[in-house]
Amino acid sequence: MSDKIKILIADDEPDILEFLQYNLEREGYEIILAENGREAITKAKAHHPQMILLDIMMPELDGIETCRELRNIPEFKNTLIAFLTARNEDYSQIAGFDVGADDYITKPIKPRVLISRMKALMRRFGSEVQEENVSLGSIEIDREKYLVYKDGEKLSLPKKEFELLSLLASKPGKVFSRKEIMSKIWGNDIIVGDRTIDVHIRKLREKIGDDQFKTIKGIGYKFDV
Amino acid sequence: MSDKIKILIADDEPDILEFLQYNLEREGYEIILAENGREAITKAKAHHPQMILLDIMMPELDGIETCRELRNIPEFKNTLIAFLTARNEDYSQIAGFDVGADDYITKPIKPRVLISRMKALMRRFGSEVQEENVSLGSIEIDREKYLVYKDGEKLSLPKKEFELLSLLASKPGKVFSRKEIMSKIWGNDIIVGDRTIDVHIRKLREKIGDDQFKTIKGIGYKFDV
DNA sequence: GCCAATGTTAAAGATACGTTAAAATGGACA
């Protein structure tokens, strides 16, 4: 699974976006850009960033409001959110924290300072991502414990099988294309043969149950009860 | 034990100390004061504050060094540490984060901003409350005394082994990835080889019991009964 | 019935982990 940390940056000044993108990508982060608050929310939903940097002053939806809305979406309740703000804007600072921000960063932004602060935030909070557990029919998946229960019976699957099951079960009934499975589990850089997926599916069918895994020929697989 | 949140403040200017003490006590915090870094470390050990504010420029031991020393004491590995710094001291900012600080606060300090920031930090921190003692099955861990009891028999483990056990036992059943273990026990700056963790696990298996420590290949380890 | 896509199987390949001993580090103490 691709493990680059994704950061969403929202600012209405293209110069700043470009500047941050350049500096952060060089550090190995994956950057997603947005030009206003509305776009930031849309892109956050699409890309699931671990961290979000918001300019306070933006058209469409300002940073404060954007943050408030994001915090109301369960997925982003624990995402790191930091504000970009001009010096001396103390009002923003207070309002920002009250709305659930984790930090604010004053402009002009110095890349080294920014990166240090981000690392400090992530060091402390980053690993606290708690993944949800899935329960469908007789199958239960405990992501934290890396365990699968089938009719209460404890199964411990190898990594790839677990990830595959975990992926398919994250949206029961949804058909995952082979492409999608590949990119989500192996990442976009690693290329594996087509038979590889089949083999893992086979193992899962053996262990979990034949009928739960349905093949949609020419498309992909789905998990269902 | 008093349930007030304790904050240790170290600064060599009595005015600032008094100012902060007044404002923070009014908010219901318990304040411990220190006039230099050396005193800060002594008092931290005595009072176990949840949060520490350090001035950068102090006699005896400056803030940066104090922070570094504190971070080397296991008890304070996860304590919130923030620096008090004059505006534009960017050097301090960087050095501060690299040394493991969680935030820096620029002087002149505005009480409302300070309190907001502290709350932002603690909001995150709150969920991370680690209990003093853990007891699972035949194992008992006394974090304060750095002791482990196995079937009532006292074991005194070396530091790293203790920390590793303590971490794994903090969430029994949860799989801790190697990455997670590394960052929680060694920090993000120190890099140790992969085999290092194995060796410590081995020692623990020897001393505590083979079956309690389970390997999840490709992921990490978990502790269970 | 044809053909491309998928299923099956076993074996090769890769990788992570276990184990051990030895080297490096660091603290206590003379």
Place this chain on the structure above:
DNA sequence: TGTCCATTTTAACGTATCTTTAACATTGGC
């Protein structure tokens, strides 16, 4: 300061397990 000892880390190697491949069988849509 140097010596000693406990602790920590490294490095080398073996091994079990997981992952992928490849060859061949089977299936299902057209």
